Amino acid sequence: MSDGDHERTFVMIKPDAFGRGLVGEVISRLEERGLKLVAIKVENMPRERAEEHYSEHEDKPFYDDLVDFITSGPVVPMVWEGQDATRQVRQMIGETDPLEAQPGTIRGDFALDLGRNVVHAADHEDEGANEREIGIHFDDDELIDYDQHDAEWLYE
Template structure:
């Protein structure tokens, strides 16, 4: 379907350590999004610096890089209609104190520095392509027909 897009999502080290990977994946699957790429890794520092490059001149940059490289992460690529906007709404406000109950951060996070999940920003033109390309080679992404697509989309 032409209005489908891919979006980048990453479970952060805090959520990995707390055993929340399955819950994050389940929520996205239950919404109807299609998982097309996933891996488990400890992010290399160089990639973390590139991932957060837009924040390089900000005082919290070093803490971001240290945290995201401190343990395993689960980078993923999800596909669906308006996927980026849908995922951003599902994960909630960056600051868990402002995240609505029912969102991933609203349900699982208390602290801005430990906010469970990262997702590409729909307001940032090109964020998905940049982040997907940084974390995945094209041959790591899978094309397939979802068996439930006819029940999700008109």
């Protein structure tokens, strides 16, 4: 964590967005908002990690489809930092169901189908979701700390 009420939040660009060439667009939107990128990688997620990531849905009928999809192509796991970062990101990506996502949100602009909704972000209402998801995808030494060059223009 950083100082004050800054927090780190987990975000992952899903295989559908990767395949459609939307990686740069998603990253740009988060950067332009003022969030600070502290970890990123490109990978084909191992099935075991996907099962751990979605373990809260293990008993639900859509669990196998979630795991199959997230392991179907490259993903871009990331950690972003900023004031109320989790809520900021959730607002920016829009509702889980793209039909309910507002235009101007990432899902509202780029997604049509619930099963292909471009990006995953930790839920701000799920206490501990960020720490759990960051820990699944990144080791502590992969999270970098640096001074954000425009911080004085972003925060009081």
